[in-house]
Amino acid sequence: MAIHFKYSTVKRPDGTSVKTPSIPITLIGKSNQFDSIALIDSGADISAISQEFAELLGLDLDKEVDFAYGIGGKVNSIETSVSIIVEKDHEKYYINLPVKVILGNYDFPMLLGRSGFFDKFVISFDETKERVSLKKIQVGKF
Amino acid sequence: MQQTKQTNYEFFLKTDMSDLIGQWVAISNGKIVAHGESPKKVMAEAKEKNPKDRILLVRVPDKETMIF
Numbered sequence: 001m002a003i004h005f006k007y008s009t010v011k012r013p014d015g016t017s018v019k020t021p022s023i024p025i026t027l028i029g030k031s032n033q034f035d036s037i038a039l040i041d042s043g044a045d046i047s048a049i050s051q052e053f054a055e056l057l058g059l060d061l062d063k064e065v066d067f068a069y070g071i072g073g074k075v076n077s078i079e080t081s082v083s084i085i086v087e088k089d090h091e092k093y094y095i096n097l098p099v100k101v102i103l104g105n106y107d108f109p110m111l112l113g114r115s116g117f118f119d120k121f122v123i124s125f126d127e128t129k130e131r132v133s134l135k136k137i138q139v140g141k142f
Numbered sequence: 143m144q145q146t147k148q149t150n151y152e153f154f155l156k157t158d159m160s161d162l163i164g165q166w167v168a169i170s171n172g173k174i175v176a177h178g179e180s181p182k183k184v185m186a187e188a189k190e191k192n193p194k195d196r197i198l199l200v201r202v203p204d205k206e207t208m209i210f
Contacts, residue, residue, distance in 0.1 A: 010203055011160040020203065024151040034185065035147050035198040037154065056182050087147075107164075107179075109201040 002124075002135035003088040008037060021125055021132040022109070026085035031058025036110060038084075040123065040132055044070075044113030047099040049082070053110065054101040057082060061101060068100050076103040086134065093136065095120060146171070150198035162202045169198040 007019040021040045026033065038047075048068065054061060059080050068077040077100040086093045098116045102108075121134040150169045157174075159167060168176040168188035176187035181199060188197050 006155060008155060010163065011158050012163070018203065024147065024198070026147070032185070035150060035196065037151075037198070037200045039203075050181075053181055056185055107201070109203055 007130040028083040029057025038110040041111040046115040146196040
């Protein structure tokens with residue numbers, strides 16, 4: 001079975017709207033557990049969150065500083081992990097996800113990149129129906 | 143999905159948040175309970191108001207959501 005999520009729509013002051021393939025997740029850290037909305041980003045090698053978001057969760061940031069590259073340029077980052085829950089209806093999946101914490105004063109919603117996530121589901125984007133579908137890959141456990 | 147999580151998510155999907163673009167928004171029991179620039183401050187305010195309730199913390203995306 002696949003689980004489906006409608007694209008999130010944000011209306012803009014100029015009358016236009018932005019629709020994104022975002023899904024509800026539960027984030028679990030050492031300090032906090034809460035729900036959020038994450039943007040599925042098939043162009044990202046790995047998931048990413050902001051430093052302040054990581055600190056709020058209490059993620060382990062005592063690691064070597066590395067870099068993350070993208071159209072925003074080169075930024076300092078730390079690779080760590082975060083536990084997330086993806087669920088809908090009767091399907092519920094716990095995933096320990098590698099994530100890059102983007103250091104500094106960057107502010108953005110959590111991005112779900114390919115590493116550790118796209119190998120758990122077959123992910124389909126349906127622009128005409130404005131929905132994203134996740135179908136669990138049955139091989140192995142996660 | 144648990145009812146409160148589903149309720150908060152559905153509220154997020156249907157609510158016009160164009161006045162809150164670029165801000166973090168905390169939703170609990172199907173309503174906005176806090177919003178602002180800092181996710182830490184927004185979560186702290188939401189927990190103070192709704193200490194026992196489930197909270198959905200979202201950032202209302204800018205037009206140019208940054209992709210690394």
